[in-house]
Amino acid sequence: LTEGRGADVVIESAGASETWSQALLMVRKGGIVVQYSGLPGGTQVSFDATHLHYGGVTMKGIFHLIPRTVEMAVQALASGKVNVAPLLEGSIPLEQVEDGLLRMARSEVIKLAVEPGLAG
Incomplete structure (x- = not known):
């Protein structure tokens, strides 16, 4: 869909730690990841911070309810x-x-x- 560039905005709404990590891999440099879904308290999410930091990615959490x-x-x-x-x-x-x-x-x-x- 993006010819390898990544999406401008990725909205994660599945609610699993794996999809939180995957969302970061799907966004372009300078893009925005919106964590729309919640996770149970104490859930750990693992990701490589390189793309977040050096790619200038913005990650936002929102509470929708x-x-x-x-x-x-x-x-x-x-x-x-x-x-x-x-x-x-x-x-x-x-x-x-x-x-x-x-x-x-x-x-x-x-x-x-x-x-x-x-x-x-």
Whole structure:
């Protein structure tokens, strides 16, 4: 996808120490890694600091969950107050994620739902 350059921004959302390390390997020099997922307390993450330091990579941790705002969002979705249907332009199986990302990059679609069990 990046012809070996690395991504400008990598958002880690799987929540495993291995994917935290992998995210750092996937970002370009000067890029940003966003650690969106949390890990259990005491979890150790191992990575080679060379790319982080000499590559000028920025690593950010964010906490995405405030119970009251989650409750408000769920209520808005459940009541139909917020209609997300126009934002989703279809579903794709996990095997087609690369193609889906390319379609989004070309502005062919805005959002695609990834359904791992969906037949390709």
